[in-house]
Amino acid sequence: TTKQWKVTAEEAAPETLAEPASLLKKGGTVAFPTETVYGLGADARSTEAVAAVFAAKGRPSDNPLIVHIADRSQLEELTAPPEEAVSRLLDAFWPGPLTVVLPARPGVLSPLVTAGLSTVGVRMPDHPVALALIAAAGCPVAAPSANRSGRPSPTRASHVLEDLGGRIGGVVDGGEAGVGLESTVAEYAGGALHILRPGGVTQAQLQAVLPDVPVVGASAGLEAESLPEPEAPRAPGMKYAHYAPQGAMLLVQGEDPAAVQERIRAELDAAKQRGERTGVFTYAEHAHLFAADHVAVCGRLDDPASVARELYAALRSFDEAGVSFIAAEACPAAGIGQAVMNRLRKASGGNIRTV
Ligand code: TXA
Ligand code: MG
Numbered sequence: 001t002t003k004q005w006k007v008t009a010e011e012a013a014p015e016t017l018a019e020p021a022s023l024l025k026k027g028g029t030v031a032f033p034t035e036t037v038y039g040l041g042a043d044a045r046s047t048e049a050v051a052a053v054f055a056a057k058g059r060p061s062d063n064p065l066i067v068h069i070a071d072r073s074q075l076e077e078l079t080a081p082p083e084e085a086v087s088r089l090l091d092a093f094w095p096g097p098l099t100v101v102l103p104a105r106p107g108v109l110s111p112l113v114t115a116g117l118s119t120v121g122v123r124m125p126d127h128p129v130a131l132a133l134i135a136a137a138g139c140p141v142a143a144p145s146a147n148r149s150g151r152p153s154p155t156r157a158s159h160v161l162e163d164l165g166g167r168i169g170g171v172v173d174g175g176e177a178g179v180g181l182e183s184t185v186a187e188y189a190g191g192a193l194h195i196l197r198p199g200g201v202t203q204a205q206l207q208a209v210l211p212d213v214p215v216v217g218a219s220a221g222l223e224a225e226s227l228p229e230p231e232a233p234r235a236p237g238m239k240y241a242h243y244a245p246q247g248a249m250l251l252v253q254g255e256d257p258a259a260v261q262e263r264i265r266a267e268l269d270a271a272k273q274r275g276e277r278t279g280v281f282t283y284a285e286h287a288h289l290f291a292a293d294h295v296a297v298c299g300r301l302d303d304p305a306s307v308a309r310e311l312y313a314a315l316r317s318f319d320e321a322g323v324s325f326i327a328a329e330a331c332p333a334a335g336i337g338q339a340v341m342n343r344l345r346k347a348s349g350g351n352i353r354t355v
Pocket of ligand 2: 153
């Protein structure tokens with residue numbers, strides 16, 4: 001069984017996290033809140049512990065894990081000294097939702113963590129529970145998002161238990177994650193900063209700290225995370241994982257919001273005709289424009305941070321509602337919206353209409 005502890009940000013301290021920390025020390029797997037999403041942690045030096053993380057998630061072994069630290073001094077043990085441009089980023093964004101990919105020091109981390117690469121992604125999360133837990137465990141903590149591979153990432157402890165209950169040692173419930181989507185993964189190479197995965201720190205924020213360095217955004221097909229497997233034939237009532245909700249999702253985008261909404265209504269009508277159970281993914285301002293069996297309202301367009309925060313819970317809600325067809329309304333891909341659109345594109349499996 002999976003142990004559970006409730007520790008709020010205010011209660012975070014070595015004493016309140018002693019049990020989960022000792023589980024980590026003993027090579028166990030413990031899920032914990034960060035400011036982005038919940039992570040599934042294990043001692044990054046222990047191959048046995050890290051193997052248990054891959055097994056619990058059903059994660060392909062060629063996808064490397066991010067290593068989490070609580071103190072900048074831990075970086076020296078793990079990687080070669082960062083270049084000056086990277087140091088500036090760490091000064092500006094740590095603790096926070098930025099993962100930097102650096103050359104790994106050989107022989108420190110389990111080779112499973114880096115999936116055989118010579119580099120490692122490291123980040124210092126900005127969450128009191130995560131920081132206290134990592135400090136109390138006294139080791140670098142490898143932690144992918146705490147979902148079954150292929151499912152939306154967890155932003156609540158209940159999401160973790162939905163996916164991994166019974167498969168992991170424990171979960172620290174620290175309430176809802178703040179940003180709601182994962183960290184930005186970036187690598188400095190050849191005099192430029194390359195965004196491998198858009199996330200909590202925007203391209204504009206990175207560029208502002210590095211005005212003299214080209215910051216290269218992730219284009220649609222070039223993220224660090226691999227695209228979903230082609231969808232297997234769906235058996236009635238059978239739950240199986242892909243990156244997104246179980247229903248087929250169509251993402252509709254375009255310059256003119258009215259045209260996008262018109263197209264979504266037409267797609268929903270056609271789906272109803274086919275006998276589908278329909279869902280629509282939209283925003284508070286537009287919820288009244290659509291009729292579907294399930295309307296998922298993902299934050300407010302005039303508050304992009306709320307869209308990011310509610311994204312994964314909204315995607316998960318389609319499975320709870322048993323929806324078989326989803327039409328999703330794109331949001332402006334500016335600021336944090338760039339990361340939101342990246343996740344929506346993946347959730348749709350590339351099933352996108354531009355009107
Ligand atoms: O916000 C986050 O980053 C969350 C929380 C728990 O910290 N973690 C997270 O981990 O999203 P995960 O495993 O779901 O995603 C890690 C991403 C993957 O896209 C992986 O391919 C990439 O980081 N990554 C890790 N190490 C890498 C490396 N050495 N080179 C390139 N990409 C790497
Ligand atoms: Mg993940």
